[in-house]
Amino acid sequence: MITYQIEEKIGAEEFTQVLINSTLGERRPVNEPERITQMLQHANLIATARDNGKLIGVSRSLTDFVYCTYLSDLAVDENYQKMGIGTELIRITKKHTPKAKLILLSAPKAVNYYPKIGMTQWEQCFVLDNVEDLK
Numbered sequence: 001m002i003t004y005q006i007e008e009k010i011g012a013e014e015f016t017q018v019l020i021n022s023t024l025g026e027r028r029p030v031n032e033p034e035r036i037t038q039m040l041q042h043a044n045l046i047a048t049a050r051d052n053g054k055l056i057g058v059s060r061s062l063t064d065f066v067y068c069t070y071l072s073d074l075a076v077d078e079n080y081q082k083m084g085i086g087t088e089l090i091r092i093t094k095k096h097t098p099k100a101k102l103i104l105l106s107a108p109k110a111v112n113y114y115p116k117i118g119m120t121q122w123e124q125c126f127v128l129d130n131v132e133d134l135k
Contacts, residue, residue, distance in 0.1 A: 010055065018057065043061060045059075045061040045093060046061070047061075047096075049089060057075065063100055067100055069100045076089070
């Protein structure tokens with residue numbers, strides 16, 4: 001039975017494993033446990049999906065709860081995909097921040113998923129990796 005909840009803290013090892021099992025691990029620092037730990041420490045809204053206690057899905061966000069919520073990681077174990085788990089994790093995240101706009105950057109493999117579940121794609125996103133790149 002799959003259960004959904006908001007959790008204050010989740011373990012770095014189980015978070016890393018769900019990232020790897022979802023393929024999001026290809027784009028996350030899964031070989032840097034200290035960085036993963038810090039990612040979890042600084043997130044302030046974590047929704048999870050568990051199958052008999054095993055973490056199988058996570059929505060990790062940073063939010064002010066009233067204006068914007070940045071959903072940084074949406075990961076669902078590949079063995080559990082196409083069951084509505086990702087959509088439910090987004091729904092739970094949004095319900096905890098009803099006034100805030102939910103924002104995310106899609107992994108390339110998931111770019112077609114979000115419009116299918118009712119999210120609107122925007123072209124006005126910009127990314128800066130290094131401060132030295134500023135002109």
